[in-house]
Amino acid sequence: MPSSSRPAAEGLRIVFAGTPDFAAHHLQTLLDSRHQVIAVYSQPDRPAGRGKKLTASPVKALALTHNIPVYQPLSLKELAAQQELAALQADIMVVVAYGLLLPKAVLDTPRLGCINVHASILPRWRGAAPIQRALEAGDTITGVTIMQMDVGLDTGDMLVKAECAILPDDTGGSLHDKLLTIGAPALLEALDQLQHGLAKPESQDDRQSCYAPKLHKDEALLDWRQPAVILERKIRAFNPFPVAFTQKAGSEDRIRIWSSRVVPNNTDKAPGTVMEVSSTGIRVSCGQDSLLLEQVQLPGKKPMGVDELLRGHPYLFSLGDPLELPA
Known part of the structure:
Protein backbone atom coordinates (compact mmCIF):
# COMPACT_ATOMS: atom_id res chain seq x y z
CA MET A 1 0.00 0.00 0.00
CA PRO A 213 -28.09 -14.23 3.46
CA LYS A 214 -30.23 -11.27 4.50
CA LEU A 215 -32.80 -11.93 7.23
CA HIS A 216 -36.44 -12.28 6.22
CA LYS A 217 -39.35 -12.10 8.65
CA ASP A 218 -41.00 -15.22 7.24
CA GLU A 219 -38.05 -17.43 8.17
CA ALA A 220 -38.60 -16.53 11.82
CA LEU A 221 -41.61 -18.90 11.95
CA LEU A 222 -40.45 -21.85 14.04
CA ASP A 223 -40.65 -25.29 12.42
CA TRP A 224 -41.25 -27.67 15.32
CA ARG A 225 -40.16 -30.62 13.17
CA GLN A 226 -36.58 -29.41 13.61
CA PRO A 227 -34.48 -30.46 16.65
CA ALA A 228 -34.95 -28.30 19.73
CA VAL A 229 -31.28 -27.27 19.73
CA ILE A 230 -31.65 -25.72 16.27
CA LEU A 231 -34.79 -23.85 17.26
CA GLU A 232 -33.19 -22.53 20.45
CA ARG A 233 -30.28 -21.15 18.43
CA LYS A 234 -32.65 -19.52 15.95
CA ILE A 235 -34.57 -17.85 18.79
CA ARG A 236 -31.34 -16.34 20.12
CA ALA A 237 -30.09 -15.40 16.65
CA PHE A 238 -33.32 -13.57 15.76
CA ASN A 239 -33.42 -11.60 19.02
CA PRO A 240 -33.99 -8.61 18.69
CA PHE A 241 -34.81 -8.88 14.96
CA PRO A 242 -36.83 -10.31 13.31
CA VAL A 243 -37.81 -12.28 16.48
CA ALA A 244 -38.78 -15.94 16.18
CA PHE A 245 -42.49 -16.68 16.40
CA THR A 246 -45.08 -19.43 16.44
CA GLN A 247 -48.86 -19.59 15.98
CA LYS A 248 -51.55 -21.75 17.51
CA ALA A 249 -53.08 -24.04 14.89
CA GLY A 250 -55.87 -22.20 13.10
CA SER A 251 -54.86 -18.77 14.43
CA GLU A 252 -53.16 -15.95 12.54
CA ASP A 253 -51.91 -14.28 15.74
CA ARG A 254 -48.14 -14.41 16.03
CA ILE A 255 -46.69 -15.37 19.39
CA ARG A 256 -43.13 -14.07 19.44
CA ILE A 257 -40.53 -16.10 21.31
CA TRP A 258 -37.72 -14.15 22.99
CA SER A 259 -36.00 -16.87 25.03
CA SER A 260 -36.16 -20.62 25.45
CA ARG A 261 -34.31 -23.66 26.79
CA VAL A 262 -33.74 -27.14 25.39
CA VAL A 263 -35.22 -29.98 27.45
CA PRO A 264 -33.74 -33.38 26.48
CA ASN A 265 -36.43 -36.03 26.34
CA ASN A 266 -37.94 -38.85 24.30
CA THR A 267 -41.56 -38.40 23.30
CA ASP A 268 -44.07 -39.80 20.87
CA LYS A 269 -45.92 -36.49 20.69
CA ALA A 270 -46.20 -34.88 17.28
CA PRO A 271 -43.85 -31.93 16.75
CA GLY A 272 -45.52 -28.70 17.84
CA THR A 273 -47.59 -30.29 20.61
CA VAL A 274 -47.82 -28.43 23.93
CA MET A 275 -46.50 -30.92 26.48
CA GLU A 276 -46.42 -28.81 29.65
CA VAL A 277 -47.85 -25.50 30.84
CA SER A 278 -46.42 -24.11 34.08
CA SER A 279 -44.97 -20.92 35.54
CA THR A 280 -41.50 -22.05 34.46
CA GLY A 281 -42.43 -22.25 30.78
CA ILE A 282 -44.45 -23.77 27.98
CA ARG A 283 -42.83 -27.00 26.80
CA VAL A 284 -43.32 -27.92 23.15
CA SER A 285 -42.33 -31.18 21.43
CA CYS A 286 -39.81 -30.90 18.60
CA GLY A 287 -38.31 -33.19 15.99
CA GLN A 288 -35.76 -34.08 18.66
CA ASP A 289 -36.14 -33.25 22.36
CA SER A 290 -38.46 -30.42 23.40
CA LEU A 291 -38.23 -26.66 23.86
CA LEU A 292 -39.27 -24.76 26.98
CA LEU A 293 -40.54 -21.30 26.01
CA GLU A 294 -39.56 -18.90 28.79
CA GLN A 295 -40.26 -15.39 27.48
CA VAL A 296 -42.98 -14.67 24.92
CA GLN A 297 -44.88 -11.73 23.46
CA LEU A 298 -48.51 -11.59 22.41
CA PRO A 299 -49.69 -9.22 19.63
CA GLY A 300 -49.81 -5.66 20.91
CA LYS A 301 -48.19 -6.59 24.23
CA LYS A 302 -44.69 -6.32 25.67
CA PRO A 303 -42.41 -9.38 26.07
CA MET A 304 -43.16 -11.19 29.31
CA GLY A 305 -42.17 -14.27 31.26
CA VAL A 306 -44.53 -17.23 31.02
CA ASP A 307 -45.56 -16.85 34.68
CA GLU A 308 -46.83 -13.33 33.91
CA LEU A 309 -48.45 -14.54 30.70
CA LEU A 310 -50.42 -17.24 32.48
CA ARG A 311 -51.65 -14.84 35.14
CA GLY A 312 -53.27 -12.70 32.46
CA HIS A 313 -54.14 -15.47 29.99
CA PRO A 314 -54.53 -18.71 31.99
CA TYR A 315 -56.34 -20.57 29.20
CA LEU A 316 -54.21 -19.47 26.25
CA PHE A 317 -52.27 -22.76 26.22
CA SER A 318 -53.51 -26.21 27.22
CA LEU A 319 -51.87 -29.61 27.24
CA GLY A 320 -52.08 -31.19 23.81
CA ASP A 321 -52.63 -27.93 21.92
CA PRO A 322 -51.03 -28.06 18.45
CA LEU A 323 -48.85 -25.22 17.21
CA GLU A 324 -48.71 -24.34 13.52
CA LEU A 325 -46.13 -26.01 11.28
CA PRO A 326 -44.78 -24.19 8.20
CA ALA A 327 -46.16 -25.50 4.91
Whole structure:
Protein backbone atom coordinates (compact mmCIF):
# COMPACT_ATOMS: atom_id res chain seq x y z
CA MET A 1 0.00 0.00 0.00
CA PRO A 2 1.28 3.51 -0.74
CA SER A 3 2.18 5.59 2.24
CA SER A 4 0.47 8.89 2.94
CA SER A 5 2.21 12.17 2.15
CA ARG A 6 0.34 13.76 5.08
CA PRO A 7 1.97 14.08 8.47
CA ALA A 8 0.69 11.31 10.74
CA ALA A 9 -0.81 13.81 13.16
CA GLU A 10 -3.15 15.08 10.44
CA GLY A 11 -4.78 11.72 9.96
CA LEU A 12 -6.64 10.71 6.83
CA ARG A 13 -9.45 12.41 4.94
CA ILE A 14 -12.24 9.83 5.21
CA VAL A 15 -15.52 9.38 3.41
CA PHE A 16 -17.73 7.14 5.56
CA ALA A 17 -20.50 4.95 4.12
CA GLY A 18 -22.95 3.17 6.40
CA THR A 19 -26.55 3.01 7.54
CA PRO A 20 -27.57 1.19 10.80
CA ASP A 21 -26.55 1.52 14.45
CA PHE A 22 -23.57 -0.81 13.94
CA ALA A 23 -22.21 1.62 11.37
CA ALA A 24 -23.01 4.71 13.46
CA HIS A 25 -20.87 3.38 16.31
CA HIS A 26 -17.90 3.10 13.98
CA LEU A 27 -18.57 6.55 12.58
CA GLN A 28 -18.46 7.92 16.13
CA THR A 29 -15.11 6.20 16.64
CA LEU A 30 -13.73 8.01 13.59
CA LEU A 31 -15.17 11.33 14.75
CA ASP A 32 -13.36 10.87 18.07
CA SER A 33 -10.07 9.99 16.36
CA ARG A 34 -7.34 12.11 14.78
CA HIS A 35 -8.79 11.36 11.33
CA GLN A 36 -11.11 13.75 9.48
CA VAL A 37 -14.52 12.56 8.26
CA ILE A 38 -15.21 14.86 5.32
CA ALA A 39 -18.48 13.33 4.10
CA VAL A 40 -20.95 10.57 4.87
CA TYR A 41 -22.91 8.31 2.54
CA SER A 42 -26.03 6.56 3.80
CA GLN A 43 -29.14 4.85 2.48
CA PRO A 44 -32.07 7.11 1.54
CA ASP A 45 -34.52 7.88 4.36
CA ARG A 46 -37.03 5.06 4.87
CA PRO A 47 -40.58 4.95 6.31
CA ALA A 48 -40.47 3.86 9.96
CA GLY A 49 -42.82 3.53 12.93
CA ARG A 50 -46.58 3.26 12.96
CA GLY A 51 -46.96 6.51 11.04
CA LYS A 52 -44.50 5.35 8.36
CA LYS A 53 -42.77 8.72 8.55
CA LEU A 54 -39.59 9.09 6.53
CA THR A 55 -36.75 8.60 9.00
CA ALA A 56 -33.02 9.25 8.68
CA SER A 57 -30.66 6.36 9.28
CA PRO A 58 -28.60 6.36 12.51
CA VAL A 59 -25.52 7.21 10.45
CA LYS A 60 -27.17 10.19 8.76
CA ALA A 61 -28.55 11.46 12.07
CA LEU A 62 -25.11 11.30 13.68
CA ALA A 63 -23.43 13.01 10.72
CA LEU A 64 -25.91 15.88 10.79
CA THR A 65 -25.26 16.52 14.49
CA HIS A 66 -21.60 17.05 13.53
CA ASN A 67 -22.42 19.20 10.48
CA ILE A 68 -20.93 16.65 8.10
CA PRO A 69 -22.27 16.66 4.51
CA VAL A 70 -24.51 13.64 3.83
CA TYR A 71 -25.02 12.02 0.42
CA GLN A 72 -27.85 9.54 -0.20
CA PRO A 73 -27.70 8.33 -3.82
CA LEU A 74 -29.96 5.46 -4.85
CA SER A 75 -26.97 3.96 -6.64
CA LEU A 76 -23.27 4.59 -7.09
CA LYS A 77 -23.30 3.24 -10.64
CA GLU A 78 -24.24 6.58 -12.19
CA LEU A 79 -21.41 8.76 -13.52
CA ALA A 80 -22.74 11.84 -11.73
CA ALA A 81 -22.61 10.09 -8.34
CA GLN A 82 -19.08 8.87 -9.04
CA GLN A 83 -17.91 12.35 -10.04
CA GLU A 84 -19.48 13.76 -6.86
CA LEU A 85 -17.47 11.27 -4.78
CA ALA A 86 -14.25 11.98 -6.68
CA ALA A 87 -14.63 15.71 -6.05
CA LEU A 88 -14.33 15.07 -2.29
CA GLN A 89 -10.67 14.01 -2.79
CA ALA A 90 -10.76 11.50 0.05
CA ASP A 91 -7.75 9.51 1.12
CA ILE A 92 -9.93 6.48 1.91
CA MET A 93 -13.53 5.34 2.09
CA VAL A 94 -14.66 3.37 5.17
CA VAL A 95 -17.74 1.21 4.56
CA VAL A 96 -19.77 -0.35 7.38
CA ALA A 97 -23.12 -2.02 6.61
CA TYR A 98 -23.86 0.53 3.90
CA GLY A 99 -26.28 -1.57 1.86
CA LEU A 100 -25.17 -0.57 -1.65
CA LEU A 101 -22.69 -2.34 -3.88
CA LEU A 102 -19.65 -0.28 -4.80
CA PRO A 103 -18.63 -0.52 -8.48
CA LYS A 104 -14.97 -0.69 -9.39
CA ALA A 105 -14.89 2.97 -10.35
CA VAL A 106 -15.87 3.87 -6.78
CA LEU A 107 -13.46 1.37 -5.22
CA ASP A 108 -10.62 2.96 -7.18
CA THR A 109 -11.53 6.58 -6.42
CA PRO A 110 -9.97 7.21 -2.96
CA ARG A 111 -6.18 7.25 -2.87
CA LEU A 112 -6.06 4.27 -0.49
CA GLY A 113 -9.15 2.58 -1.84
CA CYS A 114 -12.13 1.43 0.23
CA ILE A 115 -12.10 -0.69 3.37
CA ASN A 116 -14.96 -2.51 5.03
CA VAL A 117 -15.74 -3.47 8.62
CA HIS A 118 -17.35 -6.92 8.40
CA ALA A 119 -18.94 -8.64 11.41
CA SER A 120 -17.37 -12.08 11.03
CA ILE A 121 -13.98 -13.70 10.64
CA LEU A 122 -13.77 -13.93 6.88
CA PRO A 123 -14.10 -15.88 4.70
CA ARG A 124 -16.79 -17.38 6.96
CA TRP A 125 -20.17 -15.67 6.71
CA ARG A 126 -19.79 -13.35 3.77
CA GLY A 127 -23.01 -11.45 3.19
CA ALA A 128 -25.65 -9.33 4.89
CA ALA A 129 -26.38 -11.13 8.19
CA PRO A 130 -23.13 -12.61 9.56
CA ILE A 131 -23.99 -12.09 13.25
CA GLN A 132 -27.30 -13.94 13.11
CA ARG A 133 -26.09 -16.71 10.81
CA ALA A 134 -23.12 -17.48 13.07
CA LEU A 135 -25.47 -17.88 16.06
CA GLU A 136 -27.98 -19.89 14.06
CA ALA A 137 -25.25 -22.28 12.93
CA GLY A 138 -23.97 -22.85 16.46
CA ASP A 139 -20.55 -21.26 15.91
CA THR A 140 -18.49 -20.74 19.05
CA ILE A 141 -16.10 -18.12 17.63
CA THR A 142 -16.72 -15.05 15.50
CA GLY A 143 -15.27 -11.57 15.29
CA VAL A 144 -14.63 -8.62 13.01
CA THR A 145 -12.56 -8.41 9.84
CA ILE A 146 -11.29 -5.17 8.34
CA MET A 147 -11.06 -5.85 4.63
CA GLN A 148 -9.72 -4.04 1.58
CA MET A 149 -12.74 -4.04 -0.69
CA ASP A 150 -12.82 -5.45 -4.20
CA VAL A 151 -15.64 -6.06 -6.67
CA GLY A 152 -16.66 -9.37 -5.05
CA LEU A 153 -19.07 -9.82 -2.13
CA ASP A 154 -16.83 -9.60 0.96
CA THR A 155 -13.97 -11.26 -0.94
CA GLY A 156 -11.24 -8.64 -0.54
CA ASP A 157 -7.89 -9.02 1.21
CA MET A 158 -8.02 -9.02 5.01
CA LEU A 159 -6.11 -6.30 6.87
CA VAL A 160 -7.00 -6.78 10.56
CA LYS A 161 -8.96 -9.53 12.34
CA ALA A 162 -10.27 -9.47 15.91
CA GLU A 163 -11.95 -12.56 17.39
CA CYS A 164 -14.47 -13.04 20.20
CA ALA A 165 -16.23 -16.04 21.72
CA ILE A 166 -19.91 -16.76 21.18
CA LEU A 167 -21.37 -17.77 24.54
CA PRO A 168 -24.30 -20.21 24.98
CA ASP A 169 -26.63 -17.38 26.05
CA ASP A 170 -25.60 -14.85 23.40
CA THR A 171 -28.34 -13.31 21.27
CA GLY A 172 -28.18 -11.35 18.04
CA GLY A 173 -28.30 -8.22 20.18
CA SER A 174 -25.61 -9.14 22.68
CA LEU A 175 -23.25 -10.40 19.98
CA HIS A 176 -23.82 -7.22 17.97
CA ASP A 177 -22.70 -5.20 21.00
CA LYS A 178 -19.62 -7.37 21.56
CA LEU A 179 -18.53 -6.89 17.97
CA LEU A 180 -18.92 -3.14 18.30
CA THR A 181 -16.35 -3.10 21.08
CA ILE A 182 -13.73 -4.96 19.06
CA GLY A 183 -14.58 -3.56 15.62
CA ALA A 184 -13.80 0.07 16.42
CA PRO A 185 -10.19 -0.43 17.58
CA ALA A 186 -9.59 -2.86 14.70
CA LEU A 187 -10.72 -0.17 12.26
CA LEU A 188 -8.35 2.40 13.74
CA GLU A 189 -5.50 -0.13 13.60
CA ALA A 190 -6.15 -0.77 9.90
CA LEU A 191 -6.24 2.95 9.13
CA ASP A 192 -2.93 3.49 10.89
CA GLN A 193 -1.36 0.63 8.94
CA LEU A 194 -2.62 1.97 5.63
CA GLN A 195 -1.55 5.53 6.34
CA HIS A 196 2.00 4.46 7.19
CA GLY A 197 2.32 1.87 4.44
CA LEU A 198 2.55 -0.98 6.97
CA ALA A 199 -0.51 -3.01 5.94
CA LYS A 200 0.05 -6.68 5.14
CA PRO A 201 -3.03 -7.79 3.19
CA GLU A 202 -3.97 -11.47 3.53
CA SER A 203 -5.89 -13.21 0.76
CA GLN A 204 -9.05 -15.10 1.68
CA ASP A 205 -9.33 -18.83 1.10
CA ASP A 206 -12.51 -19.10 -0.97
CA ARG A 207 -12.74 -22.81 -0.14
CA GLN A 208 -13.51 -21.89 3.48
CA SER A 209 -16.23 -19.38 2.64
CA CYS A 210 -19.93 -19.55 3.43
CA TYR A 211 -22.77 -17.13 2.80
CA ALA A 212 -24.90 -15.19 5.31
CA PRO A 213 -28.09 -14.23 3.46
CA LYS A 214 -30.23 -11.27 4.50
CA LEU A 215 -32.80 -11.93 7.23
CA HIS A 216 -36.44 -12.28 6.22
CA LYS A 217 -39.35 -12.10 8.65
CA ASP A 218 -41.00 -15.22 7.24
CA GLU A 219 -38.05 -17.43 8.17
CA ALA A 220 -38.60 -16.53 11.82
CA LEU A 221 -41.61 -18.90 11.95
CA LEU A 222 -40.45 -21.85 14.04
CA ASP A 223 -40.65 -25.29 12.42
CA TRP A 224 -41.25 -27.67 15.32
CA ARG A 225 -40.16 -30.62 13.17
CA GLN A 226 -36.58 -29.41 13.61
CA PRO A 227 -34.48 -30.46 16.65
CA ALA A 228 -34.95 -28.30 19.73
CA VAL A 229 -31.28 -27.27 19.73
CA ILE A 230 -31.65 -25.72 16.27
CA LEU A 231 -34.79 -23.85 17.26
CA GLU A 232 -33.19 -22.53 20.45
CA ARG A 233 -30.28 -21.15 18.43
CA LYS A 234 -32.65 -19.52 15.95
CA ILE A 235 -34.57 -17.85 18.79
CA ARG A 236 -31.34 -16.34 20.12
CA ALA A 237 -30.09 -15.40 16.65
CA PHE A 238 -33.32 -13.57 15.76
CA ASN A 239 -33.42 -11.60 19.02
CA PRO A 240 -33.99 -8.61 18.69
CA PHE A 241 -34.81 -8.88 14.96
CA PRO A 242 -36.83 -10.31 13.31
CA VAL A 243 -37.81 -12.28 16.48
CA ALA A 244 -38.78 -15.94 16.18
CA PHE A 245 -42.49 -16.68 16.40
CA THR A 246 -45.08 -19.43 16.44
CA GLN A 247 -48.86 -19.59 15.98
CA LYS A 248 -51.55 -21.75 17.51
CA ALA A 249 -53.08 -24.04 14.89
CA GLY A 250 -55.87 -22.20 13.10
CA SER A 251 -54.86 -18.77 14.43
CA GLU A 252 -53.16 -15.95 12.54
CA ASP A 253 -51.91 -14.28 15.74
CA ARG A 254 -48.14 -14.41 16.03
CA ILE A 255 -46.69 -15.37 19.39
CA ARG A 256 -43.13 -14.07 19.44
CA ILE A 257 -40.53 -16.10 21.31
CA TRP A 258 -37.72 -14.15 22.99
CA SER A 259 -36.00 -16.87 25.03
CA SER A 260 -36.16 -20.62 25.45
CA ARG A 261 -34.31 -23.66 26.79
CA VAL A 262 -33.74 -27.14 25.39
CA VAL A 263 -35.22 -29.98 27.45
CA PRO A 264 -33.74 -33.38 26.48
CA ASN A 265 -36.43 -36.03 26.34
CA ASN A 266 -37.94 -38.85 24.30
CA THR A 267 -41.56 -38.40 23.30
CA ASP A 268 -44.07 -39.80 20.87
CA LYS A 269 -45.92 -36.49 20.69
CA ALA A 270 -46.20 -34.88 17.28
CA PRO A 271 -43.85 -31.93 16.75
CA GLY A 272 -45.52 -28.70 17.84
CA THR A 273 -47.59 -30.29 20.61
CA VAL A 274 -47.82 -28.43 23.93
CA MET A 275 -46.50 -30.92 26.48
CA GLU A 276 -46.42 -28.81 29.65
CA VAL A 277 -47.85 -25.50 30.84
CA SER A 278 -46.42 -24.11 34.08
CA SER A 279 -44.97 -20.92 35.54
CA THR A 280 -41.50 -22.05 34.46
CA GLY A 281 -42.43 -22.25 30.78
CA ILE A 282 -44.45 -23.77 27.98
CA ARG A 283 -42.83 -27.00 26.80
CA VAL A 284 -43.32 -27.92 23.15
CA SER A 285 -42.33 -31.18 21.43
CA CYS A 286 -39.81 -30.90 18.60
CA GLY A 287 -38.31 -33.19 15.99
CA GLN A 288 -35.76 -34.08 18.66
CA ASP A 289 -36.14 -33.25 22.36
CA SER A 290 -38.46 -30.42 23.40
CA LEU A 291 -38.23 -26.66 23.86
CA LEU A 292 -39.27 -24.76 26.98
CA LEU A 293 -40.54 -21.30 26.01
CA GLU A 294 -39.56 -18.90 28.79
CA GLN A 295 -40.26 -15.39 27.48
CA VAL A 296 -42.98 -14.67 24.92
CA GLN A 297 -44.88 -11.73 23.46
CA LEU A 298 -48.51 -11.59 22.41
CA PRO A 299 -49.69 -9.22 19.63
CA GLY A 300 -49.81 -5.66 20.91
CA LYS A 301 -48.19 -6.59 24.23
CA LYS A 302 -44.69 -6.32 25.67
CA PRO A 303 -42.41 -9.38 26.07
CA MET A 304 -43.16 -11.19 29.31
CA GLY A 305 -42.17 -14.27 31.26
CA VAL A 306 -44.53 -17.23 31.02
CA ASP A 307 -45.56 -16.85 34.68
CA GLU A 308 -46.83 -13.33 33.91
CA LEU A 309 -48.45 -14.54 30.70
CA LEU A 310 -50.42 -17.24 32.48
CA ARG A 311 -51.65 -14.84 35.14
CA GLY A 312 -53.27 -12.70 32.46
CA HIS A 313 -54.14 -15.47 29.99
CA PRO A 314 -54.53 -18.71 31.99
CA TYR A 315 -56.34 -20.57 29.20
CA LEU A 316 -54.21 -19.47 26.25
CA PHE A 317 -52.27 -22.76 26.22
CA SER A 318 -53.51 -26.21 27.22
CA LEU A 319 -51.87 -29.61 27.24
CA GLY A 320 -52.08 -31.19 23.81
CA ASP A 321 -52.63 -27.93 21.92
CA PRO A 322 -51.03 -28.06 18.45
CA LEU A 323 -48.85 -25.22 17.21
CA GLU A 324 -48.71 -24.34 13.52
CA LEU A 325 -46.13 -26.01 11.28
CA PRO A 326 -44.78 -24.19 8.20
CA ALA A 327 -46.16 -25.50 4.91
